[in-house]
Amino acid sequence: MKIGIYPGSFDPVTAGHFDIIKRAKGLFDLLIVAVLKNSSKHSLFTIEERVTMLRDLTIGMEHVKIDSFEGLLIDFARENRAGYIVRGLRSMTDFEFEMQFARGNNRLAPELETIFFVADIKQSFVSSSIVKEIAMHGGDITEFVPDSVIDKIYTKYGKDVTR
Numbered sequence: 001m002k003i004g005i006y007p008g009s010f011d012p013v014t015a016g017h018f019d020i021i022k023r024a025k026g027l028f029d030l031l032i033v034a035v036l037k038n039s040s041k042h043s044l045f046t047i048e049e050r051v052t053m054l055r056d057l058t059i060g061m062e063h064v065k066i067d068s069f070e071g072l073l074i075d076f077a078r079e080n081r082a083g084y085i086v087r088g089l090r091s092m093t094d095f096e097f098e099m100q101f102a103r104g105n106n107r108l109a110p111e112l113e114t115i116f117f118v119a120d121i122k123q124s125f126v127s128s129s130i131v132k133e134i135a136m137h138g139g140d141i142t143e144f145v146p147d148s149v150i151d152k153i154y155t156k157y158g159k160d161v162t163r
């Protein structure tokens with residue numbers, strides 16, 4: 001069984017993340033979208049909220065499972081018998097970081113391969129951080145996140161944005 005893991009903070013999930021889930025799922029018998037329980041990072045959404053948003057978004061997608069993890073990604077991958085890590089690349093800055101990350105993971109777990117998806121040009125500048133900054137000031141985030149999460153983000157910032 002070919003199992004892939006798409007790890008991330010997903011705080012919140014963006015249109016770019018969702019695009020990668022849709023494109024990657026066909027490559028595997030099971031794609032596990034794994035949300036990091038990051039204790040050090042201050043997150044806008046709780047781990048439960050992030051998992052729920054992703055579950056709602058992927059309802060009806062066969063072979064896609066949403067889970068969370070803490071600690072090392074390679075340990076989570078081994079526990080789940082995954083052979084592949086999926087990551088998205090938006091820019092050269094991503095590339096530098098992702099190379100290091102992939103090499104580190106491969107060094108710790110040589111059986112794990114990382115597969116990169118080049119982000120769609122429309123989403124090439126979209127990140128969870130940029131989405132949060134725009135939403136915080138009441139800007140329009142409709143093109144950058146899936147419809148089902150738009151209001152959840154505005155609500156966090158106490159914004160009642162009518163579109």
Ligand code: PNS
Pocket residue numbers: 007008009010036071072073074101104105
């Ligand atoms: O969405 P992000 O914040 O870019 O995702 C980063 C993530 C969660 C994939 C990465 O920080 C991670 O896997 N952290 C777990 C700790 C770990 O395994 N680090 C790798 C050391 S080589």
